[in-house]
Amino acid sequence: MRIKPLADRVVIKRLEAEEKTKSGIVLTGSAKERPQEAEVVAVGPGAIVDGKRIEMEVKVSDKVLFSKYAGTDVKLDGEEYVILKQDDILAIVE
Amino acid sequence: MRIKPLADRVVIKRLEAEEKTKSGIVLTGSAKERPQEAEVVAVGPGAIVDGKRIEMEVKVSDKVLFSKYAGTDVKLDGEEYVILKQDDILAIVE
Amino acid sequence: MRIKPLADRVVIKRLEAEEKTKSGIVLTGSAKERPQEAEVVAVGPGAIVDGKRIEMEVKVSDKVLFSKYAGTDVKLDGEEYVILKQDDILAIVE
Amino acid sequence: MRIKPLADRVVIKRLEAEEKTKSGIVLTGSAKERPQEAEVVAVGPGAIVDGKRIEMEVKVSDKVLFSKYAGTDVKLDGEEYVILKQDDILAIVE
Amino acid sequence: MRIKPLADRVVIKRLEAEEKTKSGIVLTGSAKERPQEAEVVAVGPGAIVDGKRIEMEVKVSDKVLFSKYAGTDVKLDGEEYVILKQDDILAIVE
Amino acid sequence: MRIKPLADRVVIKRLEAEEKTKSGIVLTGSAKERPQEAEVVAVGPGAIVDGKRIEMEVKVSDKVLFSKYAGTDVKLDGEEYVILKQDDILAIVE
Amino acid sequence: MRIKPLADRVVIKRLEAEEKTKSGIVLTGSAKERPQEAEVVAVGPGAIVDGKRIEMEVKVSDKVLFSKYAGTDVKLDGEEYVILKQDDILAIVE
Numbered sequence: 240m241r242i243k244p245l246a247d248r249v250v251i252k253r254l255e256a257e258e259k260t261k262s263g264i265v266l267t268g269s270a271k272e273r274p275q276e277a278e279v280v281a282v283g284p285g286a287i288v289d290g291k292r293i294e295m296e297v298k299v300s301d302k303v304l305f306s307k308y309a310g311t312d313v314k315l316d317g318e319e320y321v322i323l324k325q326d327d328i329l330a331i332v333e
Numbered sequence: 334m335r336i337k338p339l340a341d342r343v344v345i346k347r348l349e350a351e352e353k354t355k356s357g358i359v360l361t362g363s364a365k366e367r368p369q370e371a372e373v374v375a376v377g378p379g380a381i382v383d384g385k386r387i388e389m390e391v392k393v394s395d396k397v398l399f400s401k402y403a404g405t406d407v408k409l410d411g412e413e414y415v416i417l418k419q420d421d422i423l424a425i426v427e
Numbered sequence: 428m429r430i431k432p433l434a435d436r437v438v439i440k441r442l443e444a445e446e447k448t449k450s451g452i453v454l455t456g457s458a459k460e461r462p463q464e465a466e467v468v469a470v471g472p473g474a475i476v477d478g479k480r481i482e483m484e485v486k487v488s489d490k491v492l493f494s495k496y497a498g499t500d501v502k503l504d505g506e507e508y509v510i511l512k513q514d515d516i517l518a519i520v521e
Numbered sequence: 522m523r524i525k526p527l528a529d530r531v532v533i534k535r536l537e538a539e540e541k542t543k544s545g546i547v548l549t550g551s552a553k554e555r556p557q558e559a560e561v562v563a564v565g566p567g568a569i570v571d572g573k574r575i576e577m578e579v580k581v582s583d584k585v586l587f588s589k590y591a592g593t594d595v596k597l598d599g600e601e602y603v604i605l606k607q608d609d610i611l612a613i614v615e
Numbered sequence: 616m617r618i619k620p621l622a623d624r625v626v627i628k629r630l631e632a633e634e635k636t637k638s639g640i641v642l643t644g645s646a647k648e649r650p651q652e653a654e655v656v657a658v659g660p661g662a663i664v665d666g667k668r669i670e671m672e673v674k675v676s677d678k679v680l681f682s683k684y685a686g687t688d689v690k691l692d693g694e695e696y697v698i699l700k701q702d703d704i705l706a707i708v709e
Numbered sequence: 710m711r712i713k714p715l716a717d718r719v720v721i722k723r724l725e726a727e728e729k730t731k732s733g734i735v736l737t738g739s740a741k742e743r744p745q746e747a748e749v750v751a752v753g754p755g756a757i758v759d760g761k762r763i764e765m766e767v768k769v770s771d772k773v774l775f776s777k778y779a780g781t782d783v784k785l786d787g788e789e790y791v792i793l794k795q796d797d798i799l800a801i802v803e
Numbered sequence: 804m805r806i807k808p809l810a811d812r813v814v815i816k817r818l819e820a821e822e823k824t825k826s827g828i829v830l831t832g833s834a835k836e837r838p839q840e841a842e843v844v845a846v847g848p849g850a851i852v853d854g855k856r857i858e859m860e861v862k863v864s865d866k867v868l869f870s871k872y873a874g875t876d877v878k879l880d881g882e883e884y885v886i887l888k889q890d891d892i893l894a895i896v897e
Contacts, residue, residue, distance in 0.1 A: 242398070243425040245390050250424065274875050274886075281424075290385045291854045296809050304806070304877060304886070311368050311423060313398060322368075322398070322423045329875060329886045330814065330845075331807040336492070337519040339484050344518065375518075384479045405462050405517060407492060416462075416492070416517045430586070431613040433578050438612065469612075478573045499556050499611060501586060510556075510586070510611045524680070525707040527672050532706065563706075572667045593650050593705060595680060604650075604680070604705045618774070619801040621766050626800065657800075666761045687744050687799060689774060698744075698774070698799045712868070713895040715860050720894065751894075760855045781838050781893060783868060792838075792868070792893045 242281055242315060247325045249297060250281035251305065252318065274304045274329055280320065295325060302332040336375055336409060341419045343391060344375035345399065346412065368398045368423055374414065389419060396426040430469055430503060435513045437485060438469035439493065440506065462492045462517055468508065483513060490520040524563055524597060529607045531579060532563035533587065534600065556586045556611055562602065577607060584614040618657055618691060623701045625673060626657035627681065628694065650680045650705055656696065671701060678708040712751055712785060717795045719767060720751035721775065722788065744774045744799055750790065765795060772802040806845055806879060811889045813861060814845035815869065816882065838868045838893055844884065859889060866896040 242250050254276045279301045285292045297303060310323025336344050348370045373395045379386045391397060404417025430438050442464045467489045473480045485491060498511025524532050536558045561583045567574045579585060592605025618626050630652045655677045661668045673679060686699025712720050724746045749771045755762045767773060780793025806814050818840045843865045849856045861867060874887025 241427045243427060245419070245422055245424060248423060274877060283424075284390070287382075287387050288851075289383055289853055290387070293851050293854070296848070306875070311400070313368060313423075315426075325809070328809055329812060329877075330809060332879075333805045333807060335521045337521060339513070339516055339518060342517060377518075378484070381476075381481050383477055384481070405494070407462060407517075409520075429615045431615060433607070433610055433612060436611060471612075472578070475570075475575050477571055478575070499588070501556060501611075503614075523709045525709060527701070527704055527706060530705060565706075566672070569664075569669050571665055572669070593682070595650060595705075597708075617803045619803060621795070621798055621800060624799060660766070663758075663763050665759055666763070687776070689744060689799075691802075711897045713897060715889070715892055715894060718893060754860070757852075757857050759853055760857070781870070783838060783893075785896075 242313070242320065242322070244281055244283040244322055246283050247286035247293070247295065248283045248322055249279055249295075249325050249328065250320050250322050251277035251303060251310075251328075252280050252320055253277050254302070275307050276332065277303055277305055277321065279303060283325075297325060297328060297331060304329045304332060336407070336414065336416070338375055338377040338416055340377050341380035341387070341389065342377045342416055343373055343389075343419050343422065345371035345397060345404075345415050345417065345422075346374050347371050347415065348396070369401050370426065371397055371399055371415065373397060377419075391419060391422060391425060398423045398426060430501070430508065430510070432469055432471040432510055434471050435474035435481070435483065436471045436510055437467055437483075437513050437516065439465035439491060439498075439509050439511065439516075440468050441465045441509065442490070463495050464520065465491055465493055465509065467491060471513075485513060485516060485519060492517045492520060524595070524602065524604070526563055526565040526604055528565050529568035529575070529577065530565045530604055531561055531577075531607050531610065533559035533585060533592075533603050533605065533610075534562050535559050535603065536584070557589050558614065559585055559587055559603065561585060565607075579607060579610060579613060586611045586614060618689070618696065618698070620657055620659040620698055622659050623662035623669070623671065624659045624698055625655055625671075625701050625704065627653035627679060627686075627697050627699065627704075628656050629653050629697065630678070651683050652708065653679055653681055653697065655679060659701075673701060673704060673707060680705045680708060712783070712790065712792070714751055714753040714792055716753050717756035717763070717765065718753045718792055719749055719765075719795050719798065720790050720792050721747035721773060721780075721798075722750050722790055723747045724772070745777050746802065747773055747775055747791065749773060753795075767795060767798060767801060774799045774802060806877070806884065806886070808845055808847040808886055810847050811850035811857070811859065812847045812886055813843055813859075813889050813892065815841035815867065815874075815885050815887065815892075816844050817841050817885065818866070839871050840896065841867055841869055841885065843867060847889075861889060861892060861895060868893045868896060 244250050279297050279299055282295050282297060285295045305328045309327035310321040313320050338344050373391050373393050376389050376391060379389045399422045403421035404415040407414050432438050467485050467487050470483050470485060470487060473483045493516045497515035498509040501508050526532050561579050561581050564577050564579060564581060567577045587610045591609035592603040595602050620626050655673050655675050658671050658673060658675060661671045681704045685703035686697040689696050714720050749767050749769050752765050752767060755765045775798045779797030780791040783790050808814050843861050843863055846859050846861060849859045869892045873891035874885040877884050
């Protein structure tokens with residue numbers, strides 16, 4: 240079973256604290272406001288603006304930083320995911 | 334009798350809890366905020382932007398996740414439906 | 428005497444409870460929020476966007492569902508009507 | 522002396538209660554919210570959108586329904602008028 | 616010395632009560648909300664929309680009605696002026 | 710060292726009270742709301758709208774009126790400047 | 804490891820107080836509102852508007868002034884950065 244996000248939405252999976260430590264990223268600020276690291280698991284086809292589909296900038300398996308409270312949490316086959324708009328993704332971490 | 338949604342609206346039918354269990358999706362968060370699973374039963378012709386009709390991304394019989402409080406509830410021939418804008422649909426579940 | 432709505436406005440006449448029963452539609456939710464069924468009696472020429480007139484999706488004698496508190500009530504020759512924007516019409520019922 | 526409204530503005534003159542009775546229109550709702558009947562006395566040249574002037578839909582001597590609190594009241598040569606945007610006119614009454 | 620308003624701004628000079636009486640205009644409503652009569656003394660080059668400059672509709676020496684609290688008051692060489700956007704001008708009085 | 714404002718931003722330097730007296734401009738209203746006179750010291754390249762850069766209307770050394778609380782104060786090499794968007798400039802004074 | 808900001812986002816590194824003194828910039832106002840000086844360390848590909856990507860105006864190693872509370876703080880490999888939209892950058896300092 241798969242989740243296919245619509246338009247410019249993206250499905251991501253939060254990376255655990257251990258992974259975060261390995262990648263060397265420590266997010267500052269209070270827990271409520273700090274962005275989180277995640278891996279992209281599904282990417283929508285892109286929004287349509289003025290009749291043209293806008294190509295998405297992220298792709299599956301990208302590591303990304305996103306605003307913690309952006310998007311909607313869903314659990315699928317025992318795993319938790321977040322569905323959010325690509326614009327709520329701050330950056331790709333390589 | 335049929336409901337034909339206008340523009341970019343979609344008519345969906347909520348999937349019952351049993352079906353949700355079968356599909357393996359468990360929606361997290363409080364009952365108030367969690368998205369719901371539904372089946373598309375009617376799709377509008379698409380919104381018109383800059384004089385062009387935008388093709389819809391969902392089609393009849395798609396299983397979708399949508400924001401629980403999006404749209405308007407109606408009951409037709411004894412069945413309950415929700416009429417909502419396609420943009421309130423988060424993803425298609427396959 | 429006739430009412431000619433401007434731009435993308437539509438004039439509709441509420442359908443009585445008996446007619447609603449016949450059509451098989453029962454609208455759920457509290458009385459305050461539930462949509463209502465009505466018949467279209469006049470349709471504006473369509474809004475003009477980017478210099479082009481957008482064709483209307485509803486036509487006279489369509490049965491429609493609309494948000495109860497959308498639009499403005501007027502009484503003409505003893506009959507009550509509602510003038511509202513087409514975007515406040517949720518769907519056509521056939 | 523004349524008032525020439527700018528862009529998509531219209532100058533209208535409220536029709537008195539007697540005229541309203543003759544035309545057969547009775548406006549429902551509380552006095553505060555009900556629309557009013559008026560006659561168009563001057564029409565702006567139309568707004569300019571994307572470099573093109575949008576033709577006005579109302580013309581001088583049209584009878585119109587408008588939202589009571591839309592626009593601005595002015596008195597000219599002893600007569601009271603309202604200057605409002607065409608979009609605040611709900612419909613033409615014929 | 617001159618004030619050259621930018622874009623779609625206009626510099627106007629309020630007309631005194633005596634002049635208002637001569638022109639036959641009496642503005643109704645409370646003093647706080649009533650529009651005022653003024654003479655245009657400088658006109659901006661027009662706003663640029665989609666790369667094209669929109670021609671202004673008012674010209675120097677036009678008598679205009681404007682919303683009393685629109686714009687900004689300035690005093691230049693002993694005279695008081697108002698700088699406002701053309702859209703805050705309701706109509707030209709001829 | 711120089712400040713290069715981005716897009717449609719402008720760097721201005723407030724003119725002192727004495728200079729204001731010389732130019733003959735006295736700004737009315739309370740100190741909090743009155744616009745101020747300034748000299749343009751740097752001009753951005755212009756905003757990009759629909760893929761085209763919009764040419765700026767002010768140039769270095771123009772005397773301008775601007776809304777007192779628009780923009781951001783910075784001090785550079787001992788001098789105080791304001792960085793603001795061109796749209797917050799009301800007019801050029803010649 | 805690198806942070807690649809999306810669209811029109813920029814990653815910047817705050818400049819310390821000593822560097823600020825060397826550059827001669829002293830930012831006025833209360834600490835809460837004053838803009839800050841920073842160095843650009845990564846630049847997004849630019850936003851897409853009407854199907855065209857808008858070229859970014861800042862580049863890596865530019866010294867910039869930005870609104871203190873704009874953007875999101877992140878710490879990467881022990882260094883603190885801010886991810887913000889280019890529009891929250893006021894000016895380039897040369």
